[in-house]
Amino acid sequence: MVMVVKHLIIVFILAITLQSGEVFGVDKSKFRSCGQSDFCARNRGLKPGTSPYIILPSSIHISPSTVSFDVQNTYFDNVFFITTISSYERGIFRVQMNEKSPLRPRYETKDILMNDLKPTSLAPSSVILHDETTEIKLQMNGVEVKMIIQHNPFMIDIYEDSTLVISVNDLGLLNFEHLRVKPTSPSSPLPPSDSTSDDNADVQQTQQQQRERPQNIPEYGSNSWEETFNSHHDSKPNGPTSIGLDISFLGVDHIYGLPERAVSLSLPSTKGLGIESDPYRFYNLDVFEYEINSTLGLYGSVPIIISHDEARTLGVFWLNPSETYVDVSEETHKHSSILHGHPQKTTHWVSESGVLDIFFLIGPTPSLVYSQYAQLTGTGAMPQYFSIGYHQCRWNYRDEADVSHVDSMFDFHNIPYDVIWLDIEYTDGKRYFTWDTGAFPNPGKMIDNIGAKGRKLVTIIDPHIKRDSNYHIHTECQSQSLYVKNKQGEEYEGWCWPGSSSYPDFTSQKVRNWWTSLFSFDKFPGSRPNQYIWNDMNEPSVFNGPEVTMQKDMIHDGGWEHRDIHNIFGFYFHQATADALIQRDPKQNDRPFVLSRAFFAGSQRIGAIWTGDNAAQWTHLQAAIPMLLSISLSGIPFVGADVGGFFGNPDSELLTRWYFAGAFYPFFRGHAHIDAKRREPWLNGEPQTTNIRDALSIRYSILPLLYTLFRSNNESGLPILRPLWFEFPSDSSLFHVDNQFMFGEQILVQPIVHPGVTSTTVSLPSSSTRWFDWFDHSEQKGGRTITVQTPLSQIPIYIRGGHILALKLRQRRSSSQMLHDPFTILVAPSSSGEAKGRVYEDDGHSFDFTKGVYNDIILSFQHNKLSSIPVSLGCSSSSCPTNDVERIIFLGVASAPSRVFSSSGSPLEFTYFNKKITVRLPKVKMQEEW
Numbered sequence: 001m002v003m004v005v006k007h008l009i010i011v012f013i014l015a016i017t018l019q020s021g022e023v024f025g026v027d028k029s030k031f032r033s034c035g036q037s038d039f040c041a042r043n044r045g046l047k048p049g050t051s052p053y054i055i056l057p058s059s060i061h062i063s064p065s066t067v068s069f070d071v072q073n074t075y076f077d078n079v080f081f082i083t084t085i086s087s088y089e090r091g092i093f094r095v096q097m098n099e100k101s102p103l104r105p106r107y108e109t110k111d112i113l114m115n116d117l118k119p120t121s122l123a124p125s126s127v128i129l130h131d132e133t134t135e136i137k138l139q140m141n142g143v144e145v146k147m148i149i150q151h152n153p154f155m156i157d158i159y160e161d162s163t164l165v166i167s168v169n170d171l172g173l174l175n176f177e178h179l180r181v182k183p184t185s186p187s188s189p190l191p192p193s194d195s196t197s198d199d200n201a202d203v204q205q206t207q208q209q210q211r212e213r214p215q216n217i218p219e220y221g222s223n224s225w226e227e228t229f230n231s232h233h234d235s236k237p238n239g240p241t242s243i244g245l246d247i248s249f250l251g252v253d254h255i256y257g258l259p260e261r262a263v264s265l266s267l268p269s270t271k272g273l274g275i276e277s278d279p280y281r282f283y284n285l286d287v288f289e290y291e292i293n294s295t296l297g298l299y300g301s302v303p304i305i306i307s308h309d310e311a312r313t314l315g316v317f318w319l320n321p322s323e324t325y326v327d328v329s330e331e332t333h334k335h336s337s338i339l340h341g342h343p344q345k346t347t348h349w350v351s352e353s354g355v356l357d358i359f360f361l362i363g364p365t366p367s368l369v370y371s372q373y374a375q376l377t378g379t380g381a382m383p384q385y386f387s388i389g390y391h392q393c394r395w396n397y398r399d400e401a402d403v404s405h406v407d408s409m410f411d412f413h414n415i416p417y418d419v420i421w422l423d424i425e426y427t428d429g430k431r432y433f434t435w436d437t438g439a440f441p442n443p444g445k446m447i448d449n450i451g452a453k454g455r456k457l458v459t460i461i462d463p464h465i466k467r468d469s470n471y472h473i474h475t476e477c478q479s480q481s482l483y484v485k486n487k488q489g490e491e492y493e494g495w496c497w498p499g500s501s502s503y504p505d506f507t508s509q510k511v512r513n514w515w516t517s518l519f520s521f522d523k524f525p526g527s528r529p530n531q532y533i534w535n536d537m538n539e540p541s542v543f544n545g546p547e548v549t550m551q552k553d554m555i556h557d558g559g560w561e562h563r564d565i566h567n568i569f570g571f572y573f574h575q576a577t578a579d580a581l582i583q584r585d586p587k588q589n590d591r592p593f594v595l596s597r598a599f600f601a602g603s604q605r606i607g608a609i610w611t612g613d614n615a616a617q618w619t620h621l622q623a624a625i626p627m628l629l630s631i632s633l634s635g636i637p638f639v640g641a642d643v644g645g646f647f648g649n650p651d652s653e654l655l656t657r658w659y660f661a662g663a664f665y666p667f668f669r670g671h672a673h674i675d676a677k678r679r680e681p682w683l684n685g686e687p688q689t690t691n692i693r694d695a696l697s698i699r700y701s702i703l704p705l706l707y708t709l710f711r712s713n714n715e716s717g718l719p720i721l722r723p724l725w726f727e728f729p730s731d732s733s734l735f736h737v738d739n740q741f742m743f744g745e746q747i748l749v750q751p752i753v754h755p756g757v758t759s760t761t762v763s764l765p766s767s768s769t770r771w772f773d774w775f776d777h778s779e780q781k782g783g784r785t786i787t788v789q790t791p792l793s794q795i796p797i798y799i800r801g802g803h804i805l806a807l808k809l810r811q812r813r814s815s816s817q818m819l820h821d822p823f824t825i826l827v828a829p830s831s832s833g834e835a836k837g838r839v840y841e842d843d844g845h846s847f848d849f850t851k852g853v854y855n856d857i858i859l860s861f862q863h864n865k866l867s868s869i870p871v872s873l874g875c876s877s878s879s880c881p882t883n884d885v886e887r888i889i890f891l892g893v894a895s896a897p898s899r900v901f902s903s904s905g906s907p908l909e910f911t912y913f914n915k916k917i918t919v920r921l922p923k924v925k926m927q928e929e930w
């Protein structure tokens with residue numbers, strides 16, 4: 001949610017505007033552009049040229065696991081950087097650069113990489129020293145990977161099987177701004193060298209002015225040492241500290257990633273060839289009703305790019321949590337002569353502070369890239385089963401009676417759901433860990449009543465604390481010195497939902513430990529084990545701060561400025577809350593569910609995120625697909641967009657279409673603004689109620705598949721939502737497609753995202769692939785585009801041939817009530833008549849699966865024989881009940897069989913109709929071998 005200015009006139013105008021159907025968009029004046037940010041502007045103003053950075057050959061050192069050397073910026077006297085190159089298992093190169101003798105330490109990111117990450121050994125024969133280059137040659141995933149490090153100027157080229165695929169600093173845009181003493185005349189055009197003396201700094205500056213400044217050396221002015229934006233002053237006590245570097249992807253037309261923002265999946269260029277937009281920005285912000293096709297960063301940041309062409313998939317992960325910009329272009333470089341007209345994508349990365357820490361993911365396949373990235377930042381957390389069901393939310397359900405009524409109406413209309421949510425109004429005056437006793441006099445009983453149906457409650461808790469001397473959370477923060485400090489060392493005070501607020505410093509382990517203690521049932525009165533948490537506003541949002549966030553010169557644990565850690569503040573808050581739910585009752589052995597709006601690389605290890613404050617507009621429904629795909633490709637699987645749009649009032653067509661799209665979002669929640677009309681699924685009447693019920697029925701039928709996909713992600717990092725090229729990597733016609741997606745490898749989905757559509761075209765990849773319609777099971781041949789009818793009651797959904805789906809088709813109130821239900825097995829054979837599937841199950845809530853307490857079953861169809869092959873049956877019947885198989889459906893069968901029989905030879909009853917065999921009551925159980 002976003003700031004609502006508490007002024008009667010403005011609120012009145014807002015209400016009239018919403019009712020009249022007008023749309024409020026993002027106020028661009030609140031957010032700075034690259035040109036308004038000195039570090040971005042001066043780096044973006046650099047021109048390609050010969051880099052002034054060189055390797056000192058005498059400094060090259062080869063250890064058992066690294067190659068290290070000193071790099072000098074020759075434009076300055078005595079400015080050196082220690083640079084280390086290492087490799088990791090599965091196909092990863094890492095390049096790290098930091099000042100060799102800084103005036104003070106620079107921030108190095110903690111807690112994002114996996115603790116067990118260690119470089120691999122380098123055989124002596126794999127590192128070759130030449131006069132002008134150093135070469136590292138390794139075998140990675142079946143290809144020869146060669147990194148050639150040029151000494152003068154410093155540059156890196158990466159080859160796969162003799163093909164140049166990545167070039168680093170080829171344009172000469174490396175710019176590592178060393179820490180320095182502020183000169184007495186900071187408005188002078190050129191910087192001093194590093195020095196510990198103010199007098200010497202001025203002498204150095206005078207000497208520098210006598211040199212000719214190359215176009216790839218930045219020019220400095222007064223804004224480099226302090227800066228003002230919209231009356232907010234940034235004191236910049238450390239002066240210019242930015243880091244910039246160009247990285248080129250050779251031979252590719254398409255690159256992906258860089259979330260979060262609402263742009264196409266294949267990232268458009270931001271400069272060159274007549275294009276001049278702002279770079280892609282990474283700066284977690286509370287953006288009101290965000291704009292479509294904007295490079296402005298939104299609530300979360302994952303600085304990763306995936307490049308893909310017919311031959312290979314590669315990745316680059318830039319580990320830096322400070323404000324970062326990335327330009328994308330098709331800039332010409334020195335290797336253009338050897339590309340022979342092949343495409344290229346050049347990126348220019350710029351971060352405001354910190355150190356240079358880059359990972360090159362060598363691939364060369366999509367699945368290997370995600371295995372490599374998971375090795376760095378971890379796989380997705382295994383969610384609780386209830387959390388992949390449907391969530392019903394609104395700002396706000398008014399009181400206990402309102403919650404009870406909504407809950408009962410889902411039952412009355414036979415619509416399943418798992419979780420009901422409460423926004424900020426449930427609290428006593430926006431004091432978290434309290435209840436408004438007038439509206440919620442008996443919250444424990446309310447939660448217990450919901451829980452009796454197997455359902456859960458989620459309540460919101462944000463990172464700001466109301467400054468109230470009678471509020472125990474605030475007084476604890478003061479007495480224990482837990483708040484973020486301002487530059488004077490006093491408690492930072494901003495403005496958010498409670499009014500005057502301060503912010504616990506979640507970058508501190510001490511603060512995170514304290515935070516976890518607040519969720520114990522005795523400290524959070526009225527809370528229950530089936531109550532979970534929503535973390536909002538954790539960018540952090542500060543209504544009266546610059547760009548609606550915290551000033552960059554605020555001080556965190558260890559003396560680090562907020563500019564150094566901004567993009568991981570929300571990550572730490574999310575992590576602390578998830579840890580709190582685990583620790584509130586260790587005997588409960590309960591996986592946490594915490595939804596977060598802000599995120600960073602590694603957030604997948606914690607829980608779910610969503611795309612924030614979208615709008616009830618068709619354009620936002622359209623944008624949701626590439627946004628979710630982009631976040632998924634950045635390693636975070638548990639993602640969703642608010643169904644119906646948070647702001648405004650969707651008409652019945654838009655709402656219905658959004659429910660069908662949302663049925664395939666890994667996180668599936670309907671949500672609405674406090675000023676929006678009520679829009680629970682039954683309120684638009686028939687036929688919309690039936691259509692929405694049908695969309696939810698699809699979701700609940702595929703829960704076993706979705707849970708299995710989450711397990712696959714937990715094991716290997718494979719995304720759940722995938723662009724078509726992920727599954728069909730050699731088909732270049734799919735590289736730009738972002739209105740369709742694969743749900744795992746099994747199902748193709750194309751939501752309807754435009755009004756008034758009664759038919760549409762669908763691209764079905766691969767001429768050798770059979771595709772089966774979800775609704776009537778008819779077969780379509782792949783490798784072509786077809787036209788299909790799209791009434792409001794359905795969207796294009798196709799099952800990929802070669803796969804077996806285990807579905808649960810009985811309608812229940814919630815996912816927990818489906819636990820004992822029988823399975824329907826749907827067999828969709830490939831062109832060769834074979835199919836495979838997997839069913840993973842555990843107790844759905846505990847960490848016992850990490851100890852082998854789970855069932856893992858492979859389904860196989862070969863030579864007209866369907867088999868169940870248990871890989872593991874470690875989950876006892878008390879936690880994982882034994883389920884019957886009530887029917888088996890074989891699709892695409894050309895003619896009726898003479899008989900169908902079990903492995904014991906007993907005949908089974910079946911029907912054959914429209915190339916489909918249906919076997920009812922085959923008398924087998926899912927958890928048995930047959």
